[in-house]
Amino acid sequence: MNRRTETTEETSRASVSPQINSAEQRKRTQIIYVVYLIGALDITWMFLQFSVTPYLAKKLGFDTLWFGYLQTTVGVIQLFGGPLFGRFADLFGARVALSLACSATVVFFLLLAIAEHPAMLFIHKLPTVFMHVLSACQMVVADLSEPEHRADALSKLGLCFGFGMIAGSTLGGHLNTRYGETFTACFGAVGSAFSLLLVLKFIPKNTKVQASRTNADSENKNKSVFNMGEITRLMKFPGVVQTFVVKIVAGLPSGIFQVMFSIIALEFFKLRPEQNGYLMAYFGIVQMVVQGGVIGRLTARYSDNSLLLLSIGVSALVGLCQAYMQNVFQFCLTVVPMMFSLSVFSVITDSMLTKSVPSSDTGTMLGLCASVQSLLRTVGPTVGGFLYVNYGISCIGLIQFFVNFGVFVYLLQRHLKKTTEQTA
Template identity: 25%
Template sequence: MHERVAVRGPAAGSLPILLAVVFVDMLGFSIILPLLPFYAETFGASPAVVGLLVASYAAAQLVGAPLLGGLSDRFGRRPVLVLSILGTAAGFVLFGLAGSLTVLFASRVIDGLTGGNISVAQAYVADVSEPAQRARNFGLIGAAFGLGFVIGPALGGFLSRWGYALPAFLAAGMATLNAVAVWIALPESLPAERRRGGATAAPRAGGRAATAEGAEDGTGRPQAAAGATTSRPPSAFRHLWAGDRAGGLLWLRFYFALAFVTFQTIFALWSQYHLGLDAEKTGYVLGYIGVLIVLVQGGLVGMVARRFREERVLVTCIVVMAGGLAAWAFAPNVPVLLVTLVPLAASGGVFRAVATSALSAAVAADEVGAALGAATSLESLTRALAPSIGGVLLEHYGTWAPGLFGTAVLVLLLPYAIGALRRPRPAGAQAGARADAEGRRTDPPAAEGGVGA
């Protein structure tokens, strides 16, 4: 059997560099997370205003993520990564210098507009990954994010002993160095001929060139005719109403995220009211969740993606998450809680990586950044909606209500998911599907596009 490689193309050796960049990016972001409510209160912010401050970042990312993804399709991944990271650094500097609540809001909006670069990093992975290894590599990106999130809040809490500005300035310095590292060490992954508005790729050594509309170039994604230029609308959101496979995957990402993010955003409040945990103990549990995410994204995703069809994996994750949220809702003590968090972290991590991989393969090569930006934007929308939904449910119905809300969303999503995943793949994605199948050892054959038994 031939040996499979994880990445390809001129930027094939750049994945470790990108993982380091993503880790530092998330480390800088998460350093200021535990400081936000306390810093805002020094300017007289009420709990409601603190909630708006948190939501302002998600709202700005809702706008910024698809713009950054689309720009990376047109101008390349590296310059957009550099500019977005520098924007994040500017937001951190403004955060540290904030002398009023208005400036604090401005810093979060700037960071949100430029902080949607996760979609650009994911598009970079899609550019350089072989189809059979794409989900595994998306999992590694998730692991780098998770590791940064484990370390960042603890570091930020420690540095806050010397004031709230110091962690922000450290994060700004890290972001600046990160931008320099991207510019110097990270090669461009999207050649000019594959960018939106440019000619399609010419034949590559050992690869295939597109020769007709709907053909493929070895990436597992459809390409335009050779020498042609693209004229598709810049917004990837059109897939939501197109009834195609990409649209189905975007809707799955949105509703799955709504259920999972409700759990994430209400967890601290749930821990206080349901189990009586204080801030320190809740922090330890959140650290435990971070470790689980790193383990899942770094190891489990690749194993599952190699052995099973993506349709089966996504449907299974929805079922497991629905059961896990129901179990979380009624967890009677911390030991039981720690057990219920395992399937939640596993299904959440695997679903995100595999769904991202599937979405990147369901659109044309020059639309990957925009499509992943749209997915990030939709998830940002859930982060603006979920805290309010979870808070109202917990206050008016009880601590069990947010968990059962998530379960209900996923149960209702399941029939739609089965139908959406049966939608045909784009013509050029068939080769990608065959390449994925080569990496599996145990999953039996199934009809193209089907969910499987």
Template identity: 25%
Template sequence: MSSSSAGNSVNTRFVLITVFLDILGIGLIIPVLPRLVGMFAPQPDLQAYWYGAIVASYAVMQFFCAPLLGALSDRFGRRPVLLLCVLGLGLNFFLMTQATSLIWLLIIRAMGGMTAGNIAVANAYIADVSTPELRGKALGKIGAMFGLGFICGPMLGGLLGEQHYQYPFYLAAAVSLCNFSYGLFALPESLALENRRAFSFSRANPISNLRGLTHLNSVGALVWAMGFSLFAQFTMQTTWVLSTELRFGWTPLQNGISLFMVGICSVIMQGLLLGRVIRRLGEAQTAVIGLASSSFVLLMYGIVNQGWLMYVLIPCNILGYAATPAIQAIFSRAVDAKSQGAVMGSLSSLGSVMSVGATLIGTSLFAQVGHLPKGSLLLGAPFFLAALAQGLALLIAIKHFMNEKKAI
């Protein structure tokens, strides 16, 4: 192994640990955030609306700030921006425990969204230190760190949440601040001085950046596929705990176990199998098969009326965890080294837009059906919506790859 590749391996390891600790903190609060909202809004429909508004406020600020952070990382380097994001996340977790009303929860969570571009910067970091041929596999490692974070975070958060709903927030704050301390001393810079580019507010404009994604070489239509797929994922994520608590009477611990299983499947695919899958199938076919798998499983999530069946369905979607890193790799190959941060920030903004829409629509839809009896099929409406969005992503991706094949 050359010294350069060895150095890149070390750099990758540093940033992956940083991402893991970051996601661990986020995962800790997922099983208990609805209960924190419920302390101020005890009625199910009111809780769903406020929960949606609080999650959406985070995503709105992320939408506006992620491209800014990505552009700043292209100018000043990945390291300082990544550390700033991690510090902001830790402070936000702590402030959540000090909120005394729903309005304050909304404001504090919105402030957290301002520094929520860390994953986009981490993706750019990985792109900096990876060759184009191995970029899909390398970006899959970021997904694997997501999985590891969700293996440990929700399970631990569920256990702590059984004791007191604030305990996971305190631990998440401590983990993030320890992560900041670790990165301050151990995280090296990945972006060489010659690959940096001048900062401009036009490149940090989320609207123009999203428009610019559609003009990237041979990948424009995939923006729509990525958008619908992210909408599906966020619809599922933001209504999962609300849905399982109402439909099956699940506790924070049971939700923690389900998210633990999601993390296991993500790690197996993105951390162990993704490189081999992409080598065998190619990025395009991997994306199509993953989207098809997710569409089917999301539909089944809405249909089943027994909680244990949700546990059965989670591992059935293991191929679904390959779709996003495969599409990200296609986007990453379409730009040069100087624009990785901006592009990953734009993809993060796309995720934020979809998160806002999915959160507001999904939780509002759930609030409309939340009064129905437990056995009603309509209680699965948010999952049906997610399945429809994922199905649209699948059709767009198939059409895009077919057109691309004809053009060759």
């Protein structure tokens, strides 16, 4: 009788366990889908803001130089805010971090709505130190996805980025034209408040998979968000420094081109505002196709190192094409490989870096990754402006070709050497 009872209990446990695992997996998938929605909405509000700030700055007397200072201010603020926000997310959980980021976005838009003095445009940028909604979304996706599927899951956020780029640019243009900058900024504040409600409703307090280990690690850590030792400690893990150096060096030339594109479109291609809008929509569509339909298939078949080499090699060829392009049609032909290289490079390097550290530190690592983009936005306008004014667009393209080609050769040699050592 006891044996039958034990057998029955073991059978019931065996049947319940897969159901629990399946239910947990469905719950994680639901949370990830909500995170994708939050990311898409955040990008929509940000591109909506892009249709307000330039026109408002012009009304308040900003010239090109001062508008550049305004953009650099954002880069500097987010450069330091990224790692701190990432560590904040690791210490206090996903819901608190996303709530802080969405709340900062609401304040950002409210300050923009009441900006009636040039100084207010700088003041309304201060909340950007906490405005890392997309980084927080990446943290949640990294926590809830399996390592082998992480690159694919992160790439879907790029699909959300493309959707937000198209929706935000279109919506912002129409609202600004019909109702003015103040109404558009208030609309962005209301939209950000809706994103905050989604966070409070659907995002759990903690999304770390290894909760027990995370809690143990947290007890041993210094709880201070400003503990730079805990942030820089991640650089000691194998492969992290090399990947970071590659991310900065190979990403800088293409980052300079992206920062300077608005000037290039205006002065080199002579595009009118509506034509520039169509081109931005084209960017968004290409990015959605690459992020949603290409990267997932590639990551399922090829290793991260192989895809990193591919993205850098394609980026070198794109730089060479950009150096010799003469019109907007030729540029449109380079957009597809350009968006492919940028998307694969960003997703793969982020994925590699989060896999190199414990799950309890993925937020801090993604915060450091976000700081790389902020660094590019900080130095890009100065370096890009100097190169464009003195040497033209061809110089920017050639620098991208030579830098990425050099990085490609270096990584290829290391890859071949490692392969030879493994087979020996």
